[in-house]
Amino acid sequence: MTSWPIIGHTWAVDLLARSIKSGHISHAYLFTGPEGVGKTTLARVFAQALLCEGEEPSCGECRSCRHVAAGVHPDMRLVEPQEGLLRVEQVREVTREVSRRPVEARRRVFILTHMERAHPAAANALLKTLEEPPAHVVIILTAPAEEAILSTLVSRCRVMALRPVPEEEIRRALEERWGEPPERARLLARLSGGRPGWAIRAREDEAFWALRDTAFDLVATFAQNGTRWVRLEAAEQWSRADREKRETLLSLLQLIYRDTLVIQEGEPDAIRNVDKEEVLAEWAERFPRDKVREFIRRLMDVQQYMQKNINVRLALDVLFLSAPR
């Protein structure tokens, strides 16, 4: 078994490590999976192994490995969207570099993340390169799913679909590698939904924890005070909030009501918000089960509508008015 510095995805690591040993390396890879599951991390450690000068790639100790880890290796490039968009200029720069010989290593490795955010012209520019890549080049793309990018791009890549990582592996890694206390490691692993990258980022993301408190406060308000006015005021406030923040709040609310339902259905060990067992049990007792289920369905609908340009205020009004009391 290969030990690359990544949580989970053993099959992918083994497969990639074997391909380096046997020399059967593809020119283009596409790593798919949910945000935070480990696509970019896998791409980085694969790049490190591809460029490693040691006996057992990646050794983590040779000059090349150290340079990749520090992000200064001249033969590796990581390209990420700027202000949410992967621009054609960024891809053109890559296509120019692709044709040049490696500076230090035998290969050049390019990682382009979030291909689903590529401008159509950028995707087309990349397509030309993928049609006839020079022998020394390896290009790694990431996207949430195959369907999220041009099918002509997908067909030129070796696709590797990363699945959520077992919670237990994430919990252990958080304790052993990141020194998280056991209770906190358990909570983070539970909330992560199998996404180690999410868990690692959330450790120090104070805004996330504050928002989670807000979500719990909101449910408590809905539970205690059913007045129309309070609910509409909350809807008003959240319709004006930053989009990303609002989306996170809605997914946190979904998780809370899901936990409530899980307790109502007799599976209290399956809750994600493991530190809030008490209040969740109280809500599970008080809220009618069909209302909770109905609210979760509405919540998911609103989350979907939010992707389009709907009237946010109106959607939240209707949603918050229907929250169980």
Ligand SMILES: [Zn+2]
């Ligand atoms: Zn090395």
